[in-house]
Amino acid sequence: MEGPSLVIAREEFAPFQGKKVSQVEGKTRIPKENFEGATFKEARSWGKHFLLTFETGRGKSKKDFHIRIHFLMFGSYRIDNPRENRIPMLAYTINERRFYFYSCGIRTLEPAKFKAYDWSIDLMSPKWDHKQAVEHVKSKPETMACDILMDQNIFAGLGNIIKNEVLYRVRLHPEMKIKDLSSKQVRDLVYESHNYSHQFYEWKKINQLKRHWLIMRKKDCPEKHGELIKEPTGKLQRLSHYCPVCQPFTGSKKKPLKKSKVLKRKAPAKKPERSITH
DNA sequence: TCCAATGTTTCGCC
């Protein structure tokens, strides 16, 4: 789940602020007794972190505690309609509504860590700092564009979908190194990361995200240049989809052939023909 | 039916 989706989650949770929590259960190992009778105070999101604050105790012993939920690749949340045959990591009730969290990492967050979040690198935050991001990118000349976008210390909340869409929109080959980009290209890359993240949010909210993908999981170039390339790129080796015509590699050094490819070429693995008739 | 995929953390090795 990428940053913009968590903003939507935050908005879904907001109406329940100030209400009491009950019936807590789930596989998570964090202490659940803290929740029982606690007050839900706030939902926030930073990058791909979903942050929930509760207030526990009474009178002078009132105390805030925070949890951090990370949905990783497969995680999800539901309100009221649980997944069948799944045990949630965490589930609780607020105002007769049942909240479920599946397949996610849940931790308690020390108050100091909660306060330490740097909102200026969160793409969805009003505090997002474009100039600072440009500097961060330029400080990593040897890093490839596809990897820098996935760097959560620069673009918190940016995931593989946004990566692919942004690279296409600014017409950059995923494996271009930062040092081979013009200042304008770096600025465009940062600008579009922020811009597309917000566009992602708008489309996701009306359930129209996928239909607006230009490159992600597509087969052909939107500008009719033919088939797209689909391959793992960069140090991270996350899957990229790109058009070799729209996004040519223009770096100073030739893109090195990957070892695996060279080997494959020397000894092409011949698939045994599967006989059609028996 | 199979497998890649909206991702991060941890562990062990050099």
Next chain:
DNA sequence: GGGCGAAACATTGG
């Protein structure tokens, strides 16, 4: 201690 790769974790749509 840093860099690296592998493994762990856990799910489902295409």
